[in-house]
Amino acid sequence: MTTTTPKEDTRLLVRRPGPQELHPARTHRRRRTLELSLAVAVPLALILLWQLAATQSWIDDRVYPAPSTILADGWHRAADGELWPDVWATLKRVLAGYAIGTVTGYALGLLMGSLSVVRAALEPMLDALYVVPKLALLPVFLNMFGLGEGPQIALVAATVFFFVWISTMAAVLAVPAGHRDAGQVFGASPWQMFRHVLLPASLPAVLVGARIAAGVAVLVIVASEQIAATNGLGHLIFDARALFQNDVMFVGIVCVAVLGVVFSELVRIAGRLLTPWAPRDRGRGQS
Amino acid sequence: MGHPHPKLQARTLTRSFGRGHRTVAALGPLDLTVAPGEFTCVVGPSGCGKSTLLRIAAGLLRPTSGELAIRTDSDRPAAMIFQDYGIYDWKTVQANVRFGLDIQKVPRREADARATDWLSRMGLADFADAYPSALSGGMRQRVAIARALAVEPEILLMDEPFAALDAQLRTILQDELLDLTQTTRTTTLFITHSLEEAIVLGDRVLVMSARPGRIIAERRPPFARPRTGDIRATPEFTALKGELWDLLRGEVRRDEVVPA
Numbered sequence: 453m454t455t456t457t458p459k460e461d462t463r464l465l466v467r468r469p470g471p472q473e474l475h476p477a478r479t480h481r482r483r484r485t486l487e488l489s490l491a492v493a494v495p496l497a498l499i500l501l502w503q504l505a506a507t508q509s510w511i512d513d514r515v516y517p518a519p520s521t522i523l524a525d526g527w528h529r530a531a532d533g534e535l536w537p538d539v540w541a542t543l544k545r546v547l548a549g550y551a552i553g554t555v556t557g558y559a560l561g562l563l564m565g566s567l568s569v570v571r572a573a574l575e576p577m578l579d580a581l582y583v584v585p586k587l588a589l590l591p592v593f594l595n596m597f598g599l600g601e602g603p604q605i606a607l608v609a610a611t612v613f614f615f616v617w618i619s620t621m622a623a624v625l626a627v628p629a630g631h632r633d634a635g636q637v638f639g640a641s642p643w644q645m646f647r648h649v650l651l652p653a654s655l656p657a658v659l660v661g662a663r664i665a666a667g668v669a670v671l672v673i674v675a676s677e678q679i680a681a682t683n684g685l686g687h688l689i690f691d692a693r694a695l696f697q698n699d700v701m702f703v704g705i706v707c708v709a710v711l712g713v714v715f716s717e718l719v720r721i722a723g724r725l726l727t728p729w730a731p732r733d734r735g736r737g738q739s
Numbered sequence: 740m741g742h743p744h745p746k747l748q749a750r751t752l753t754r755s756f757g758r759g760h761r762t763v764a765a766l767g768p769l770d771l772t773v774a775p776g777e778f779t780c781v782v783g784p785s786g787c788g789k790s791t792l793l794r795i796a797a798g799l800l801r802p803t804s805g806e807l808a809i810r811t812d813s814d815r816p817a818a819m820i821f822q823d824y825g826i827y828d829w830k831t832v833q834a835n836v837r838f839g840l841d842i843q844k845v846p847r848r849e850a851d852a853r854a855t856d857w858l859s860r861m862g863l864a865d866f867a868d869a870y871p872s873a874l875s876g877g878m879r880q881r882v883a884i885a886r887a888l889a890v891e892p893e894i895l896l897m898d899e900p901f902a903a904l905d906a907q908l909r910t911i912l913q914d915e916l917l918d919l920t921q922t923t924r925t926t927t928l929f930i931t932h933s934l935e936e937a938i939v940l941g942d943r944v945l946v947m948s949a950r951p952g953r954i955i956a957e958r959r960p961p962f963a964r965p966r967t968g969d970i971r972a973t974p975e976f977t978a979l980k981g982e983l984w985d986l987l988r989g990e991v992r993r994d995e996v997v998p999a
Contacts, residue, residue: 462744462810462811462812463810463811463812464808464809464810464811465808465809465810465811465813465814465816466806466807466808466809467795467796467798467801467802467806467807467808467809468801468802468805468806468807469801469802469803469804469805469806470801472801473801473802473803473804476758477758477759480758
């Protein structure tokens, strides 16, 4: 299989196997190794840089405590059980608000996607509410529900609701007419149409909305806990700053990050189990 | 074939997909020689690797083993026409046809002149400023053909270009393409499901086996060039079509009974 020298003065353009074809297993392994090591090395390098900067006093370690200090402090607080009440308080609010927001958003999205009359009636108003920053509604919720868990949960629910509502409505409207027509010709009842066509057809897009909402739910609860709560991670972060316990503040921030990642990953895994036919979510290493 | 300087030559070409125990052999081993100016049609059952062969020739995919050589001075000697048109909805018809020329940095004035020329040859002159969404399927495919030919490629690769069209439109576009290629004499590799299409257009018809695709037969339609679509009505046409179908039927069946 050598490339013969051309007898004329024209060249030969040869398509031949590349490294990926000649050594498929090795190329794949190398690629996986590279991707994995990059995923670990980049954050690790940044943390090491931070550690170095703190120990070398390039930055003020009272304001930006070294990662080792944060880790040790977090470990102590977790071991002493000081950390868990705040984590639990935040988790409870997020889960309750997320559940309410998802269910109502999905129901209304479905209704508005299927019935143009309902869409006509509610869409302009919801569009207007959608652009209002939800945190600006916190005073309203405080007036409505008083102090306590009510306003926090309501705020998360309102935030999640809009994400799920919009993605559900768009997904239902995007169901191809052919899918509906096939059901209609067989005489499907509204419930059967929902169960066999609209629900599965819209689910992949709805789950993308639900996953984005999971991250945003954590984001908004931390903000609202800073303003109006006596516990929770958002409260912990602000309170620690006020007391100039910057290491505690960073422990709170790390907890929030972990909580957000775990939550949205769980929603993604649930989505994958619920929609085995859908193509895998992109933007994250596959398999 | 006997040609001393083939335009395109494949030697023991194979391609497989996947890794480890899930490897699927898609193509070959396959040997193929295409003479300059020859119009070669490849027919075969679905999933037999026809498109894989074309994608290797186009440089979109590398072979797993073997090699495919194209005799050319250019790095990009080929133009490809896809089944689903591959033309861009966000460009006007004129801009679509000019696309290949723009990529090759042909000066705007010359590129526009060449695009306009091809548009009028394809009967699309009145639609130069329209967007593809306003066109019918047949017209969109004419745009795709004009875009490929506007760069005056040394090799034209066509991947079931008429598969998405209705039967009448297919016949019309086959005749148009026959007319065009008999004038330009561009070396062409044409993949199709349709035996009729292969016989009308091809100097040579190659029949491929079920996966992994190999060439199991070769026929030369006995119609002198320049020919027209009228050959469809001749007894020789019907006989050749029947013969090819007999060869192909077994392969299509085999593919259905043993799904991989």
